[in-house]
Amino acid sequence: MMTVDSLSDPICISAYGAVTPIGNSLEEIKDNLINNRSGIKLIDKFDTNLMKNNFAGVPDVGEHNIKWPLDKPLKNGEVLYTRLAIERLLANGQLHEYYQSDDIGCILGLDRPSFNVDSYINYCKAVTKKGSERNFDTKIASMVESLKLNEFENVETTSILKEVNDHIKIGSTCLCHLGLCAASAYSLIMAARDIYSGKSKAVITGGVSARVSPYNVSRLESMGVTAGPNFPPEQVCRPFDKQRSGFVLAEGAILFSVERLSAVRERGVEPLAIISGYGASMGSEHIVAPHSEEVEMLLCMNKAIKNSGVPLEDIDLINAHATSTQQNDYHESKAIKEIFGDLQPIISATKSQHGHLIAAAAAMEMLCVIISMRYDFVPKIINLDEIDFNFPSGLNFAAENVHKKIKYALKNSFGMGSLAASVIMKNPRI
Template structure:
């Protein structure tokens, strides 16, 4: 099978609206959390989140386009524009045959949930006469971001969306990886976007007791592995990666950030929203990723854990890591402590973190973890407090989603 490399990155995040700004804040250990400004959350149990800041869609598209797209698609456009530029690609100048070999697999867990809420509010506040925006359906559906990215760039290759809750964008990256290495495309844009900081989303997660309620100190609320953690911090944004056939990238003189060498997917088959105490699905996914890459546990130097800061989820994942990587001393970190949980976009921005960790030889910190939970398996090499310099060869990135979906990817230093 063909080798697959990463040649472009793009990010819209709570810690910056470019990859360089985002990465600098990650290494510095900053938190993107603050009071919710997108709606009045004062009556909610949780009134803070990790919002994208200072985002102006007109920097990426004209006003007419802005009206056609939900915010999750606007984030997708912005992130992919940066990734394509970073890869030094201009698809519009390429011959049609080459654009036949370039595609998009884009993920979101919620799609246009903001548009859906807005349209229902308008309907119920009126006289009952159905007056819906003609763009309502295309703004809302999850696959539209993939379609818009292909339309803007004239890409005629494989084009679809993956939905596996918070594992969605890792699933998209694995699917794009498989598409290229099987020879079905030369270049794939993969990633995910989420704009689900809405009343129904925050209310729903509150009802399921998933969110932190640390309203008096939002920046310290996401505290993976800490015995005082009380839930995750919701986030939003987008991450985009340009995946490319290795030979094609070399031939055009592209900058190669890293190589993607393995992907593994599995299922907990356990509970709607909970994770099994033995971490079975997570362990299976990681083992499959290792087998796919032809690696052993001792080859992995750093794991960017899913680690959302929930009571059961953190321990379940660490039990799984301990079972697969026992006695390897692999470093384990949790960058959601800074970004919050970007839901369907989490795997994409955490893949960017994984790739840049390999490039720069640095492991980002896990912030806010002050008292490690006694239930954490002993002997795990947690990266807490500050970033750590390290000679990294392979990095594994975990993402898991409601419904028991698990997806793990492995990146190799270029």
């Protein structure tokens, strides 16, 4: 619930650190967004010849350092991205100069880290070589030969928290949210609540994901939820388009520092965005599909709007979850229409350019909202050639770049299991 305290001294995003498929700085990402450049390309990390889906949104550093089969010790993707993002965040924010460690928390949206496929293949080969001697001792010996201790550490979510703590000591709340597609939105909401409760004065939040691995791409392909190879890589992610066929996997890390607005302005720093309101919900009708009546989408958007106190007509922009799947885009468009009626805020869908970063998706898209607010433009939804005729009429999709000032934006994040979160962001420059 919004209080007098939260209205007079709200939470804001004060700094960022990013590793993304379309750049690592606001300027670089803005340049790619405004010029409609896609970060989705052919996967170079491993052989995709036996896969239908051979494209993803992968940061350059990931393509160069996380490869299978191994020609050098594996760099865990989540740890690598976290290290780069936290270094960039601290260079931008310098939190340690203003807070004691007991005042700093860390609440991150994460996917469970990917395991090293090669090690498990080596283990299977080692067991097979032993012939019929497949007793317990033989299997343990083969595992010791094949798996290294650091690989057990790398598949634990605590390894990501440890990486943050190695750069800045965390003495307050420290936890992970494994909420898949809505994880980083939930984490920001929990971070704001943590500060409002007085438990922390500053929280590092956001999302980290490195799911572009042989195992995960194969698993998602077998589920039939990823886009088919009907277009070139840069055209395959098609939110709200009639020919959309599934989401496009991506990875990276986007970390934010969140603090009280008064603390940020006291030291002469201009915040990136003010968090005006938020809402969360869960539909639980199906493990993958959205609720058939958009229950979780409607509930979390309405909660966020009520929590913010912002009139509907003041919301200029909706950054949609817009996965480019048949069901999400259909249900999300219905929910937006039901809430906004004849009002026509611009609807953007930046996944069309960077893909779906799963646990880091909401943080990636919040960064895009920050760019829209800072540079007074909304990027077009690329590949939106023909809007699906099943959508409600009167929705204002960004078919071209729109140059205008954005005061308030609504960011939607809807995950598997009908987990949903919405955040109202305010432009600190207006």
